[in-house]
Amino acid sequence: xxxxIIGMILLFSTLQSCNTKVDAQVSSKSKNISELSIYNLxxxxxxxxxxxxxxMDLKGKVLVMVxxxxxxxxxxxxxxxxxxxxxSRLSENIKGKVKLVLVxxxxxxxxxxxxxxxxxxxxxxxDQWIFLRSTEENTREFAAVLAVNYxxxxxxxxxxxxxxxxxxxxxxxxxxxxxxxxxxxxxxxxITEEAVKLx
Amino acid sequence: MLQxxxxxxxxxxxxxxxxxxxxTQSVAIKKGAYVPLYGTTDKKPVEVKAFNxxxxxxxxxxxxxxxxxxPQYSRSNIKGLFAEKSxxxxxxxxxxxxxxxxxxxxxxxVSWFVAxxxxxxxxxxxxxxxxxxxVAMADEKRIDAxxxxxxxxxxxxxxxxxxxxxxxxxxxxxxxxxxxxxxxxVWEWTSDFNSIFLSGESxxxxxxxxxxxxxxxxxxxxxxxxxxxxxxxxxxxxxxANYATKNLGFRCAKDLK
Numbered sequence: 274x275x276x277x278i279i280g281m282i283l284l285f286s287t288l289q290s291c292n293t294k295v296d297a298q299v300s301s302k303s304k305n306i307s308e309l310s311i312y313n314l315x316x317x318x319x320x321x322x323x324x325x326x327x328x329m330d331l332k333g334k335v336l337v338m339v340x341x342x343x344x345x346x347x348x349x350x351x352x353x354x355x356x357x358x359x360x361s362r363l364s365e366n367i368k369g370k371v372k373l374v375l376v377x378x379x380x381x382x383x384x385x386x387x388x389x390x391x392x393x394x395x396x397x398x399x400d401q402w403i404f405l406r407s408t409e410e411n412t413r414e415f416a417a418v419l420a421v422n423y424x425x426x427x428x429x430x431x432x433x434x435x436x437x438x439x440x441x442x443x444x445x446x447x448x449x450x451x452x453x454x455x456x457x458x459x460x461x462x463x464i465t466e467e468a469v470k471l472x
Numbered sequence: 473m474l475q476x477x478x479x480x481x482x483x484x485x486x487x488x489x490x491x492x493x494x495x496t497q498s499v500a501i502k503k504g505a506y507v508p509l510y511g512t513t514d515k516k517p518v519e520v521k522a523f524n525x526x527x528x529x530x531x532x533x534x535x536x537x538x539x540x541x542x543p544q545y546s547r548s549n550i551k552g553l554f555a556e557k558s559x560x561x562x563x564x565x566x567x568x569x570x571x572x573x574x575x576x577x578x579x580x581x582v583s584w585f586v587a588x589x590x591x592x593x594x595x596x597x598x599x600x601x602x603x604x605x606x607v608a609m610a611d612e613k614r615i616d617a618x619x620x621x622x623x624x625x626x627x628x629x630x631x632x633x634x635x636x637x638x639x640x641x642x643x644x645x646x647x648x649x650x651x652x653x654x655x656x657x658v659w660e661w662t663s664d665f666n667s668i669f670l671s672g673e674s675x676x677x678x679x680x681x682x683x684x685x686x687x688x689x690x691x692x693x694x695x696x697x698x699x700x701x702x703x704x705x706x707x708x709x710x711x712x713a714n715y716a717t718k719n720l721g722f723r724c725a726k727d728l729k
Contacts, residue, residue, distance in 0.1 A: 417713035
């Protein structure tokens with residue numbers, strides 16, 4: 274009898290699960306989050322060191338974000354080069370305020386181990402660099418926020434938008450650089466502006 | 473033992489009310505393959521697994537029930553990240569769609585984020601673009617009516633009709649699968665609306681595009697078909713996840729167990 278009741282309660286609680294996630298998020302950390310902040314997204318991620326993080330853990334830093342996949346042969350190497358170029362041009366006094374984040378659009382293939390190997394291959398090993406992957410659904414949602422479109426076009430390949438996004442310390446979109454190998458002056462200026470505010 | 477039975481029966485009753493209260497009727501869609509009109513470079517058929525599709529788009533009345541249960545998605549509580557200012561702007565207030573909107577008209581001015589949440593809260597999900605297109609290519613009798621001139625004319629004549637989004641659901645034709653309103657009422661969100669590349673390289677994949685714009689004298693059934701699809705894919709490509717527009721609604725789908 275007890276078991277039956279417990280079973281019923283469990284069943285009901287799973288039916289309500291779409292709500293609990295949101296409630297937990299509202300109650301805990303989100304009090305000071307602005308309307309347009311990406312930290313309104315409660316999604317969970319894993320980094321290149323296999324650690325689980327929430328986007329929220331990055332709050333307070335200026336973020337430079339791009340979506341890629343590691344088996345990509347065409348556009349991503351250039352996007353990655355653009356990211357490295359941006360990083361190298363940041364002045365020393367703001368580097369501690371900035372994180373460069375590469376989010377995988379291919380979570381199935383891009384395991385934390387693979388992301389780690391990719392970071393080593395591409396000399397992105399300092400703690401300035403964060404590689405993230407999540408579920409396919411969280412990734413799709415995150416891409417929607419970044420206005421990044423992507424589509425699997427073959428077992429190993431994706432089409433995707435080439436957009437580098439800058440978020441301020443509050444998680445609000447501050448700037449987007451679109452295209453490959455474009456001039457990053459404005460992006461760097463925007464990153465610097467946002468980072469200096471934190472000094 | 474009797475007590476056990478009573479508890480069980482009461483439980484089942486409550487459970488069934490909970491499950492059906494907001495759940496729109498849905499039908500099983502058999503698995504199949506189809507060649508999308510856009511989005512593949514090789515024109516190979518895309519496999520669509522069997523799934524359940526809602527028979528109708530979600531209505532104003534259903535959406536009010538959802539909002540009352542999850543007030544964080546109401547017009548005054550919704551965050552800008554998840555929906556722009558026009559979110560439910562045609563409604564009278566947070567939980568009142570007013571007298572100008574029919575209770576059984578499709579809810580529109582809803583963002584992708586909230587549409588997605590709505591479906592999740594019913595234990596469902598948004599249909600993928602392939603699932604949606606797969607169901608939408610059926611007319612009353614055929615699974616794939618895309619090459620039929622009448623079918624394309626019907627779709628295109630809808631595109632020209634103003635304000636069909638104020639009509640009640642279920643008044644267009646019932647298609648092969650038993651699904652209504654895939655054409656003729658509102659545009660609908662899909663889970664992966666942001667997977668379209670119409671600009672740039674993929675434009676070249678479609679050699680017929682030039683026929684659409686160069687005013688060639690011979691408009692045949694396949695031109696009409698491509699034009700109708702082009703409108704749909706082009707519209708999706710123009711969307712962002714927090715957009716809310718008055719001719720855009722949604723329905724839910726579900727994996728088959």
